[in-house]
Amino acid sequence: MSLRQFEYALAVAEEGSVTAAAEVLHVAQPSVSQQIRGLERELGVKLFARTPxxxxxxxxxxxxxxxxxxxxxxxxxxxxTARAGADELVGELVVAAQMGFGTRQLPRALGALRRRFPRVEVTVFEEPSSAELERLGRQGVLDLALMAACEQSPDDAHHLGDEEFVVVLGAGHPQLATERVELRALAGEPWVRFDRDSALDAVLLDVLGSNELTPTTAARVSQTSTAVRWAAQGLGVTLVPASAVPHGHEHLVRPVNPVVSQPVIAVVRTDPGPAESALLEFLRRQTWTEAASFPPVR
Structure with a gap:
């Protein structure tokens, strides 16, 4: 088996056909077919099934x-690593960002990284589930993971800052008249929640439980931007990190009392290279608590 065969098989899986894979790989279609057949013959198994x-x-x-x-x-x-020179680095950096955390900070840090190492290609796994994040880490694919701190966080994790959470309300909601929403004032409100295994839903349940509130679930979503937009339409209220609020919805956002915040950490692979180290430093320079940046009540 060869790495070329691996790359060809991955391309076929991604594109769904040998012809499309050949175009992406910039090789002739018969070459891809031959490599896949040779790989299946060597393994003694069928790697792909033909469907409509x-x-x-x-x-x-x-x-x-x-x-x-x-x-x-x-x-x-x-x-x-072999081709890295004193002032130039080439290759791929693989990053995972847990849902809702570093939504603004990570792109800024990656922009700085791009200016520092313009030939480094970055692959980002956006909003993986906790199980998917664990699988990627176990396989050794990730160079850096951005996530909320938890009891299972590794000892060598890097604390970047704290994400303050805000509540998103529908247009015309009476709590928009306040500078900071008392969580207990939301008793009886329906909530737009997140996937059951997400860190954000765990934060919501913990916060509401601490304030003797039981959530009525209006809907569950898998992305913070969807939760904000649905809350804005009056489907229910939602609680998200301040950095996850999409542009244009700031007027529907209020910080909460008691203050809700979550430590954000970066987990970097063992023996990180210059790209991982630079990205970590750029993430450290970001502003992490941004609830105060939303417009005041007029």
Whole structure:
């Protein structure tokens, strides 16, 4: 087996066809077909099944592709390390950002990283579930993970700052007349919540429980931007990190009392290279508590 075969198989899985994969890889279609057939012959298994919508990985194929992705990522990092010069770095940096945390700070830090290392390619896994985040970490794919601190946080995690949480209210909600919303004033309100295994839903349940509130669930969503937009339409109130509020919705946001905040950490791979170290430093320079930046009540 070769890394080229791994890359070809990953491209076929991503594109759903040999022809499309060949175009992405800039190689001839017969070459991709030959490599996939040779790989399946060597493994003694069928990696892909043909369906009306294209080629899809088999059960065995999915398991194989997960490991192939790890191998390809490791090879890219090895090449980048070997080719790194004193003033130039090339290669791929793989980052995961837990839902709702660093929504504004991470793009700013990545912009600074891009200016520092213009030839580094960044792959970001946006808003993975806790299980997916754990899987990526276990496979050794990630160079840096941005997430909320928890009881299982590793001892070598880097504390970046605290995200203050804000409540998002529908237009015309009476609590918009206040500078800071008392959480107990939201008793009986329906809530726009998040996936059950998300850190944000855990924060919401903990906060409401501490204030002797039981949430009535109006809806569950998988993205913070969706929660904010649904709350803005009056479907229910929601609680999100201040940095996760999309532009144009600031007038519907209020900080809460008691203050709700969550430590944000970065977990960096062992023996980080110059790109990981630079990104960590750029993240440290960001402003993490931004609730005070929202417009005051007039």
């Amino acid at each position: 919508t294209g080629l899809v990985p088999t059960v065995v194929g999915r398991a194989f592709l997960r490991e192939a992705e790890v191998a390809v990522s490791a090879a890219r990092r090895a090449r980048a």
